[in-house]
Amino acid sequence: MTERPTETPKKITDDPYGAAILIRRLVAEQGLAYWRRYLLAFSLMGLAAVTTAGSAYLLGEVINKAYVDKDVRGIALLSLVTVVIFTIKGAATYGHTVILSQIGNAILANNQRALFAKLMNENIAFFSERHSSEFLARLTAGATAVTQVLNLLINAIGRDLLSLIALVVVMVMTDPLMALLGFAVAPPAMIVLRKLVKRIKGLAHNQFSGTADIMETMQESLQGIRTVKAFTLEQAMRERIDASIAAVERNANKMARVSNRSSPLMETLGGFAIAGGLMYGGYRVVAMGASPGQFFSFLTAFLLAYEPAKRLARLNIELNSNLIGARKLLEIVDSPPSEPDDSNKPTLKLTDARVEFRDVTFGYRPGEPVLNRMSFVAEPGKTTALVGPSGGGKSTVLALLLRLYEVNQGDILIDGQAISGSSRQSLRRQTAYVGQDVYLFRDTIGANIAFGKEGARQDEIVAAAKAACAHDFIMGFPLGYDTPVGEHGAQLSGGQRQRIAVARALIKNAPIILLDEATAALDSESEKAVQEAIEHLCQNRTTIVIAHRLHTIMHADAILVVEAGEIVERGQHDDLLRRGGRYASFFRLQQREAGPPSLAPVSATA
Numbered sequence: 001m002t003e004r005p006t007e008t009p010k011k012i013t014d015d016p017y018g019a020a021i022l023i024r025r026l027v028a029e030q031g032l033a034y035w036r037r038y039l040l041a042f043s044l045m046g047l048a049a050v051t052t053a054g055s056a057y058l059l060g061e062v063i064n065k066a067y068v069d070k071d072v073r074g075i076a077l078l079s080l081v082t083v084v085i086f087t088i089k090g091a092a093t094y095g096h097t098v099i100l101s102q103i104g105n106a107i108l109a110n111n112q113r114a115l116f117a118k119l120m121n122e123n124i125a126f127f128s129e130r131h132s133s134e135f136l137a138r139l140t141a142g143a144t145a146v147t148q149v150l151n152l153l154i155n156a157i158g159r160d161l162l163s164l165i166a167l168v169v170v171m172v173m174t175d176p177l178m179a180l181l182g183f184a185v186a187p188p189a190m191i192v193l194r195k196l197v198k199r200i201k202g203l204a205h206n207q208f209s210g211t212a213d214i215m216e217t218m219q220e221s222l223q224g225i226r227t228v229k230a231f232t233l234e235q236a237m238r239e240r241i242d243a244s245i246a247a248v249e250r251n252a253n254k255m256a257r258v259s260n261r262s263s264p265l266m267e268t269l270g271g272f273a274i275a276g277g278l279m280y281g282g283y284r285v286v287a288m289g290a291s292p293g294q295f296f297s298f299l300t301a302f303l304l305a306y307e308p309a310k311r312l313a314r315l316n317i318e319l320n321s322n323l324i325g326a327r328k329l330l331e332i333v334d335s336p337p338s339e340p341d342d343s344n345k346p347t348l349k350l351t352d353a354r355v356e357f358r359d360v361t362f363g364y365r366p367g368e369p370v371l372n373r374m375s376f377v378a379e380p381g382k383t384t385a386l387v388g389p390s391g392g393g394k395s396t397v398l399a400l401l402l403r404l405y406e407v408n409q410g411d412i413l414i415d416g417q418a419i420s421g422s423s424r425q426s427l428r429r430q431t432a433y434v435g436q437d438v439y440l441f442r443d444t445i446g447a448n449i450a451f452g453k454e455g456a457r458q459d460e461i462v463a464a465a466k467a468a469c470a471h472d473f474i475m476g477f478p479l480g481y482d483t484p485v486g487e488h489g490a491q492l493s494g495g496q497r498q499r500i501a502v503a504r505a506l507i508k509n510a511p512i513i514l515l516d517e518a519t520a521a522l523d524s525e526s527e528k529a530v531q532e533a534i535e536h537l538c539q540n541r542t543t544i545v546i547a548h549r550l551h552t553i554m555h556a557d558a559i560l561v562v563e564a565g566e567i568v569e570r571g572q573h574d575d576l577l578r579r580g581g582r583y584a585s586f587f588r589l590q591q592r593e594a595g596p597p598s599l600a601p602v603s604a605t606a
């Protein structure tokens, strides 16, 4: 192991998402790209700040004109200037608010794109370890938090700090000693605020994970709504989400208390400062002959400075409660992709589409092999069926062939080329997969078929649907191919969904077909239609099919019995029956359970 000498123990324990590091990163990586527009917003903020300070100064002038000079025309002129100043202030405020919102929206969109792109480069294992609601929370709250952090910083520097500086200038110009009095309250306020920041961090973290919990329960209940209803789980689901919602509510209340704990203190200190100013200012006017205008200018500037000062004092609290969200987003975006782009690898070139597993060993977890030195060949243009008890490893074979997981040992070869040495995309373009759970996207039936081939024409879509025995039922809908399938294809029956999936696989025209018990969930009527569709799909293609119902693969060219990750028997149906081994006993068992199988004329081969 090579360890860099510069990595001292202190650095190792440094949190890469500590507040200061995170802020620097967000500014450099996300904010700097918009520096021109930020500069424009800054200038407008400066203008607004100057006008704010100017209005305080003007007030003093007006008071002097009224009480000292008794100059009515002067007052009228100053009133006119006030209107101009406030108009400028309004326009500048509008300008910088809109610009900042636009930048914020762009940053939000960038982060959402970056997170989604990152997720597309993750493998299946990554997703099986997490709940999808976690990503939703990161996509929404996390991306918004990044924008919030940058907006807080810009507003703090541009709006509040600039206003404060301008107002302090007015205060110092009118009365330096009184200004000093006003600042005396700052140190005690800072001490208290620092303590609050620590607590806010923990609460913001709880808030984020609590919100993800709510999303998780909501998503599960809605996706499994049929099960929820069928098992009358409504109350149980309500109780589950109630607990999460109550926890988030409690936490939010606590956050509100803690983050606003500064208010009473700040107000009291502010009260002292203003009272002190009033007494001293009043004394200067009454006893020392200072002009009332000076007194009013100071007081207005002081009162106007109060809000930005309060916001600046709270900045750390606000930043820290948003930095948690930013951290959650960046943690995912930063992590190395589990399925990095490998498009620079050689393209898989197919001649016959001969698939070979050579001594393949694989486990989902270290030390727990699911496939054990498995070897077999799926001959070109033929159908190879995988059968065997549940959990034996059949679906794993297909997953490895699609490179959803990488083998631990051994090789999977297609036409002599190891698939691990070729780009994933080129492999997946050559294979068409139809699984038990057909996934239909929230789109029309036509679009769902067209997902199989980029730029598919309407006549190709119809031809695929016809071959998949789907055309007739599709045309039975008033909108035909433009019928929306609903979320997850909820508006279609199981058999209809399966046939759309077969049409999608057909239009792909891939030389290797992978079927995972595609007819398992169907009644015999639908099964016949789907089976016919599958026959068309498999013609002259290398097909690997997983089947529990053995009558669907009786005519397969090769049947492999997979048990505990090993092939314990192989051969053709009659052959295997004659041998009287594992396959024969499975087959007899199924016959006994189901009565004589309705041996539909199933020919899985060409």
Ligand SMILES: Nc1ncnc2c1ncn2[C@@H]1O[C@H](COP(=O)(O)OP(=O)(O)OP(=O)(O)O)[C@@H](O)[C@H]1O
Binding pocket: 128, 364, 365, 370, 389, 390, 391, 392, 393, 394, 395, 396, 397
């Ligand atoms: N994503 C996963 N993570 C961890 N273990 C898994 C995962 N998928 C499957 N397994 C385990 O691997 C083993 C083989 O599963 P596989 O799905 O390949 O079996 P199968 O023969 O296809 O079963 P079935 O006929 O029930 O679909 C099982 O013990 C299963 O628990």
